[in-house]
Amino acid sequence: MADGIFPVDIGPQYEGEVIRKADMRVEFGGPNVRTKFELVSIKPPDGVTHEKVEVIGPDIDVLPEGSSQPIALIVDVAGARLERDIEPVLERRLHLYLNYIEGFYHMNQRQDVWMRLNKASFGKGLKSLRSLGEILIFLYTSEIDIIEKIQVTFITDPVKIEELLPKAVEVYRSRDEKIRGLREADVEEFYSCALCQSFAPTHICCITPERIANCGAINWFDGKAAYQMDPEGPIQAVPKGDIIDPVRGEYRGADRLALEKSMGTYDRVFLHSAFGYPHTSCGCFQAICFYIPEADAFGIVNRDFEGDTVIGSPFTEMAGDTSGGRQVEGFLGIALEYLRSPSFLKADGGWYRIVWMPRVIQEMYRDACPMDLHGKIATENDVTNVDELVAFLDRAGHPWVKGEVKLPV
């Protein structure tokens, strides 16, 4: 790999390497260190010196063997086509790239970052953070053409990190706020992802700020970044077009997309309903929203759930009915993160129409579940069949069963 340029090899074969404490030359960040963060920012061109790597504070070769050190990793990039929205996507590349390095691992992100270098790679000559910076610059510029200038700064001086940390935390906070607050109404473009068409020819994912791709791997910001990086690639911008049905989430642009990419199989798509013209599913969805006629409501089952759901079918069986790029009313492949969307199944009653889900999912998404529903959605521990489910819902006083939920019109 870029033979001889760097002291150690780089490549995907090094992802997932475990570096035990005994093999560790030095670690940066991690649970033993309070002052640590990583941040990628898009800057104006004159604020970035291309290919500059700076190390502020002691470097690897002078740090005590086996020690845990503070760290700030700051990457500044500039480019006419780079938009601020994709900063988090660029920042997540740090995780990927650093794990490509032989004998180096990277965990977590932001102010929780944790990196380790092993003794073998230190022995091969990876003795300076400067080398890491050079590798990062090599990978960023190799992958992302729209980066015109890039500089990398490592800080190991705890006083300086302490000074910058609150500013980084503020950046993270404002990014999160923006991501959480962004609505379909705020943007002009959605993104389509055709990656799965290589396996399921009539499926197309329509990604909006309120609907992450079914696989859970690509949100609207990822879509935007991917499109900016490769405008001819499998992720394309979709002009949103007029809104036809704000409740079901039908947009003229999404309909046009469905028609074109399904090879004429479908001409309408509701982004937030499991009825009528539901979003199609490839084979990669993380979970299925399935209709339970006896309760006139929905269950959710995730891919890892073993055994039968409340309607007697396991995930696998229902997945067969859901997948393959078809519109199947009452079966909707979703990413779990869609449960956090303010438009989650909006037309059908959203969370208030959910009556069953595995316990682990209920725990994981407790914060997204409306407070007045807590304890009212059954899990596999509460019921094993539909009769028991109906009795449970009556007993628990589920608002949908009590007729307290009004569907939007």
Next chain:
Amino acid sequence: MARNERQTREANDFIRAGDSWEPVGHTPLPGILELRNWDRRLLQTWKPFYVPVTDKCSLCTYGECDLSEGRRGSCGVDSSAMQARLTLRTCCEGLAKILAQARRLIDYLVEVKGRELPVDLGDKIGIEAPHIRTVLGIKPASLGDLERILCYIEDQLALLLASANTGFEAAVSDLESKAMHASMLTHTVMEAADLAAITGFAFPSSKADTALIDVGLAAVDTKKPVILLVGDDTVSAVCLVDYLRHSGLEGKIEVVGMGPVAHDLVRYCPTAKIAGPLSALPFVLRSGIADVVMCGGGNLLTDLLSETRAAGAAFIATDAGTACGLEDISSDNTEEILIELLREKSILLPDPSKAAAVAVEAALKLSASRSKAPPPESSGQHEAGKMRVGRGPVMDTEIRKVGAPLVLGTIPGVIAIVGGSNYPGSPGDIADIAEEFAKRKYIVVLAGDSAIAAALKTDNEGKSIYERYPPDFDAGGVINMGPGVSSAHISGAAIKIASIFAALPLRANYEVVADYILNRVGACGLAWGACGEEELALATGCNRLGIPVIVGPRCIKYGRLYLSKPGETDWSVMDGRSKQVVDTGEPSPEHLVNLLADKGAVIVALAKLCMRKNDTPQGRATKLTHYIGLHRQYFGKLPADAHLFIRRASDIPIFFKKELQAQLGESGWQEKPVLSLPTLVGTYRSQVTLDDVVH
């Protein structure tokens, strides 16, 4: 070939066409001609390449004829047709071997459990029989169904063998098509056999983390009486373990397996041992550890009997398939047989229950009277390692889970390592090859003797690859599927991908499914050791299904490869979206079956063979990263053909972008379209249409 009304009715009855689980595709219960057009299309791109072992043909009584320098024999056959006929015969022999194995097993299970016993693979396997569904069009529900499936395949075998007679078929393309038919049916019957075994004997299924068992002569406790099982007679192995359990002798006698039966033995009884791959059989016999050797079915060594006698052990042939010239005394009672065995030291006893009792009693007696030295520590045969017990079919949930990573390229492909041992290089090479791909996050699946050989190389902590990598069908997983017949679950997993990702109907839809796999599923096989006939059939069956295979130099004996030619082969496919034929210029997969002797060359070729025309840019970039990285690792330079696989700049791996750009410039590279619906359908005559492909 059109069926008449009666034949159609019977076929529909056979597959229960009225069951509405999926529409019946174009080729239910295919005969010799039904998939011929597909074969001819494959052979147009990947042409048969013959390496005859001899220029002389002595297949019929007209000859011997000299076929050198383009001459034809008295019957008119030329060298290629002779070799193709031999290929067909070999594939038929392979099919027959597996059929016999399946027949013995299913007959036994029908006898003891009844035809109604439901096929049961556990709760995580919904598509129980991808091959049987795809080839025949039936969902096998019971042992009785599996039995009927064998009958259909036996009929086909008779017809195939008839055409292999002298004076019959001499067209190379038809001989090859028939070899492919026999080979497709080999996968099908392998699947039937393993479904029966898992169902009938409750072998592990729907579970990834099966038990870790000991492999290697060093793991055998020679202080105990030792019974060595060799061959593929699963029934005898199961009966032996049952006998030990019922008589309270389990743990007091060391039961050791070699060959296919070894896998089944440990699936049934994880405290049993495997002495090593079959290539170590002569050494194991001569080491004298065995008190009794039981042999059923094939085992490569035809002098097993004399080797066993020379080592002072008793020999029981358990199956008519290898009767060894011995007298059949199964009508005698057990005491009489035991006396005869102790006196003569060898008997034919095709009654599994009696064989079990006699073997155990003989082992107890003989062990007490023999003094056994521990095996010598020379010749590298003293290794031991852990192997995970064969786990049967890949679970549907696992297939679904790898969907996104396969699409995104984080899993670059599936590498299947199967077949016999006795590799061209060191025995540890097979573990090295598996590990190279596991650490690069491919899914590595093994079966048969290769799965056993891979257990014998351990790291400095004494751990084999089965202990170092997860047992899941997922990125970086290393899986043992089971014995040779379990190889069908590997090709079956490729079929499941078509069903699960694309919801493609499998039922009697072979051509569409094979086209899907050929163009979309980055899986390839390696059968690097000495190949038996069934392994040629296994490889050829993979080829018909669109899966390329690399074989080792010992397969030169079979004298036929399917190769493309640089600069000559037409790599056009139909773009299902634009309905235009597109010349991709991309040799993917480059060959359907190729022969390589060098470990590095094998590794690089496997990485290259995982590329498919439908790869997403991310997927292609990852696959190229590994191909180029491995090429540099083993050959010290970038591959000269990397540019052929780059369609757009986004395909270029980031690690080599700057270097590759120079190569692209020199080669006059130009951007090519990235096809998301490449297919061969529409480029040849077929009843299958583009609508079937899009579904």
